[in-house]
Amino acid sequence: MSILDNAKAAAQGAAQAVMKKAVELAPDAWVPGGKPDPLIRSKHGLIGAPISRIDGPLKVQGRAKFAAEFPLDGMVYAAVAFSTVPKGRIATLDTGAAEAAAGVVLVMTHRNAPRMNNMPLFMTAEKAAGGDNLPILQDDRIHWNGQPIAVVLAESQEQADHAKSLIGVTYAQEPAVTTLAGARAQGADIGMFQGQPLKTTVGDAEAALAAAPVAIDATYTTPRHNHNAIEPHAATIAWHGDELIVQDAAQAVSHMAWSLASVFGLDERQVRVTSPYVGGGFGAKTLWQHQVLGAAAARLAGRPVRIALSREGVFRIVGGRTLTEQRVAIGAEADGRFTSIIHTGTIVMTRHNAMPEPFILPTRGAYAADSFKLEVEAVYMDMLANTFMRAPGEAVGTFALECAVDELAARLGMDPIELRIRNEPAKDPIEGLPFSSRHIVEAWRAGAARFGWARRNPAPGAVRDGAWRVGMGCATATYPYYRMPGGAARMKLTKDGSVRVEVAAHEMGMGTATAQTQVAAERLGLSMAQVSFGYGDSIMPGVVLAGGSQQTASIGASVMAAHHALTVELLKLAGNDSPLAGLGADEVEGLDGGLAKRGEPDRHESYVSILARARRDALVVEAAAPPPLETQHWSMHSHGAMFCEARVNAMTGETRISRFLGSFDCGRILNPKTAASQFRGGIIMGLGLALMEETQFDERKGRVMNPSLAEYHIPVHMDVPEIDVIWTDIPDPHAPMGAHGIGEIGITGTGAAVANAVFNATGKRVRDLPLTLDKLM
């Protein structure tokens, strides 16, 4: 075993010890992964009902207030100036003209910015949320092309923008590493992700590959991507004495409050971050330099500040997905059984972030094989810190892995679906744990039937419809089930029988508030109208990241814990005069506006009655979710089977997707309407990844050259066919509600399904994304 493997084994041992202890301490109601959540059994209630989004009417009426829409008395507007060189020092900086311009209140540069700590880097502490850990306007140093060098505050946005354009700056440039070749020349490290090296070795995969009767060994490349949520990053920021209030566009309110407190040397309780609506997050709505700049400028000017980044601003200071260069090699027996899986390669990151795009993650659980060699190497550039972007790792990792599987199927002369099913693992191929719930074969079969896979001509380039070559392709989608520690919820039952649930969680357009209202109402035996779900405020309980598709499980486990606490309190209040007398919390359930003995609905007392008899106006409980032990007992993943029909113009190489189907196995679907939107949204983003998305990073200067939605292409309506989505709806007995998060899986596998369909259409194998027409002419 290598040193790293030893370290890993030691870490695992430690984790298991912690787990054993935690199992002993876990609350009686729900040992994570032990007794299934009783809610899984309720079949005809609100769970699984196609309920429209409760925020829908507010949004179409323009009444949902986003971060840049909070007017504050005396508020000023910010504009940010960005560096145009990748590395060096500011030589001269002339802010005179900007300061003299109409309406200008403040020009803040490194000369007058208040002293601040660097942002705590995401994933380096429980509540760290910073995209980078560089000094922010603390010195004259430049670390990337696009770094903020000044902030202008003015009475109007137009005045701020104009004044910004009057700032004069020159640089003393220093040699920068902005090419991939240059970065490689400086050496590479094994990427560290969530405290673990991105390296897995089982057996001797290279030897097995060399000995395999059939093999594929190819290199796949994916370019940089930038975040382009419909709502560019924005915050409205005010100081009240030493208290900082930030109306933000956030997917991590508690993390951001803590991190901002650490930047400004405050106590966590002095910072409040709220975020009622977010126009898309995808991993980018965390803490970047603009909130810090806005807060610092607000403090200096003594005025509230609205800082709304331009689209270009988002490209300059909010990181995206980094590029990858991946080798995938698979060795197989003649019957298709995998003997070796190798997935290695290089990503680019910076010295000031901690995100080595973990593209090997999907390969750790996708297939059985005798041997594995998985490894991510990081090289470093002087550039904007890269970050998480929808299914980080899996989105691009499945492109390489699932193209390779398709290539191998062609070599074997096997149907690619049958090849995948043949290599279906009985247990986690790396960890050896049992799967909590894995019905991918059902998903494949159902998807294939519905898509008409049997009609596919396996011979590449064989089907033509006029000017267009037509092909079908498929790929596996996969994303882990995560539940991060820190979940907690508050429940307040009022004497009218209604309940307010509060969790510091997030609604970024996914339907969280709707689905969680459904779940809470079902648990409590109330109607949707009797339950309100509060979220998006750091003063609420819980440290709940809307990331890793873990919010559903995290909120679910938190609400379960709070509900248990509420039930215990209610039974105490009900006392001996209640039909519920003598029952324990595990013997009752929420039903018809009150509690009833399980299986005996007539042994019931309403919440109104319990509180009235106890002469209580309200009952408030708060509880923390148990630690996520289920992921220690079981290998937990979501799965999908992706099907694509592509048409490639024989003359021009233009690719148009004519049909797409995603067949998912993601546990129980809580709300088919919001779920379908999540699946489709992921797939659409995957079509962009496959066909057009690419940040033009000019290696000469480390500068992004297409910081605009006119030139940075994402799919327009005409690029998106009707997308069919189906699901197994089989609950995972070891997850709260039996459900998995579904926000990210849609983008996984999609790129490969497209590339495989294009291969089937044309006989051309393109291993370099995006699949632009020049590669197919």
Next chain:
Amino acid sequence: MTPFSYTRAGDAADAVRLGAFGGAKYLGGGTNLVDLLRETIERPSALVDVAGLPATIEEREDGSLLIGAATRNAALAEHRAVRSHYPVLARAILAGASAQIRNMATVGGNILQRTRCAYFYDDEGSRCNKRSPGQGCDALDGFNRIHAILGASADCVATHPSDMCVALAALDATVHLQGPAGTRRLKLTGLHRLPGTRPDLETALEPGELITAVELPALPAGARSTYRKVRDRASYAFALVSVAAVLEADSGTVREVRLALGGVAPKPWRARKAEDALRGGPATVQAFRAAAESELADAAPLRDNGFKVELAKRTITAVLGDLAGVAA
């Protein structure tokens, strides 16, 4: 944005009077100019709004069409006479931008829209001879997928991005101008300049000259026309290569042909070499391909746009083949 004054012109004379002051610019739909103002690439001291000037489409007795320069792109594409007599123009316009932009964009503004070269747009961070003469060109060795393969120079390789203008070039359109020195007419093909050593000088317009109308001569009876745009996504992307063609063929012989290319040159590129090779010759796929070869013989591809040479040849051949009714 740099501060400017704003005035609505009542009529063309009024516009020209207001536009004669140095630093004034005409404003059409603003879909290009306002972006450039925001980026501080254009810094006019005065904007003269000409979007309220005549937007009529006059069908004249000789079969020609006179189009007011303030006509919106959407209205022009929708016009019955354009759709029936000049399908190449309707198709070219509808292939451009988005419905929202076409509703705002005017004919005059479309003709004078500026390049989409990323280095031209990057006022703060990149060198550009078009924006700042003599500064150098970062596109030459940079991202130049959307750049020119014909007619470019060592100082500038940017393309003119319009679709509409490619159709106008193929239709032999004439542009009506009014300026401080009076009125004059110019062929559309003579309006845009090639960059040479002065890429900042983009047109033959005199300072303060206003486009008042565009005139389309009648097409020969029996001529067919169409437009094909090849791009990176199904809609809302500029042309990598586009072809506007008017063809009159008679029993296998090319009587008349007019061919223009978009996305490949600093101006709407009238393919005269190809036309000369075709006129009077056979209307066959082989002849069309040979003509395309001759037009692109001088093509000078850059780092990222080599594919355009073959793409242009194929598209020319296919479009002419479609119009002639001969399949490849």
